[in-house]
Amino acid sequence: MAARHGLRVDAVLVQAVIAGALSFAHLHDLAAAAGQDGWKAWAYPVSVDLLLVAAWRRLRSEGPSRLAWCWFLIALFASLGANVATAGFLDLADPPALLRLGIAGWPALAFLGGTLLAHSAGHHTPTTPTPVPAPESDTDDDQIQAPEPVPAPASTPAEEPPALPPADQAPAAPAVPAALVDHARKVAEAHRARTGAPIDTDTLRARLGVPPHLADAIAAQLA
Structure with missing residues (x-):
């Protein structure tokens, strides 16, 4: 598979070289027949081919445009016309005045192109995307409905307070540590x-530094 691919690429390159050489020679012969002798006759095919390549690269790199298509067609017409003219349609020994005029004006035209x-x-300048505004709500802020109140749970019967001891029953005296009693005795x-x-x-x-009920209990034990 690799050998076949290499042969195909070589064949395409050979075909391109042959076609380019023939076109180059036809343009040279046409320029020489129009009175452009010496190095000037060789410069004409270079100018036509370079303009054709430049227009094609512009089309490939930046996409279709009227300017690139215009100069591509002009260069293609000049190259194709030279190849057809040298095939016997024109008498190169006595070229017409219109051909001489075209050959003489081509340098200025190619320079302009x-x-x-x-x-x-x-040069495409990147544009900052415009932020899309958020869609407005159908209702205003003051028309937003408040959340429905959650119903309070059913009230449970209040628990009865713990029963108080009878009034005639005195509360039990708090327990006093023995160490605190000994210290209180020394203080007394x-x-x-x-x-x-x-x-x-x-x-x-x-x-x-004790609360009153504890002081009463200590005093009772000291008495």
Whole structure:
């Protein structure tokens, strides 16, 4: 498969070289018959082929355009016309005046075409996409319906408060740690030694930093 592909490519290149050489020679012969001798006769086929290639590259790289198609057809007509003219349709020994006029004016025409193709390439400036506005809502903000209130769960019967102990039943005295009782006894003895009177409950509570009911329980155990 690789050998066949290589042969096919070589055949295409050989065909292109042969066709190009024949076209080049016909253009040279036509220019020489029109009075362009020496190096000028060789420059004409180069000018025609370069203009044809430039227009074709413009079409391939930037897509179809009127400018590129116009100069491509002009160069193709010049190349094709030269090949047909040298096939015996014209007397190259005595070419018509119109042919001499065309050959003489071709350099200016080719220069104009090459300049336009080279300096009028379309530079597409990327445009920033315009943001699409969000679709407006059919209802205004003040017309948005508020969410429906969730119904409150059915009220359950209030639990009855815990029964209070009878008024004649006194609450049990809080338990007092033995270490706290011993410390309170030392404080009371120090107070008696300093003042000569037993310590009262308020003073005991202030010295120990305990709540009133606990001070009462300690005082009861010291009595």
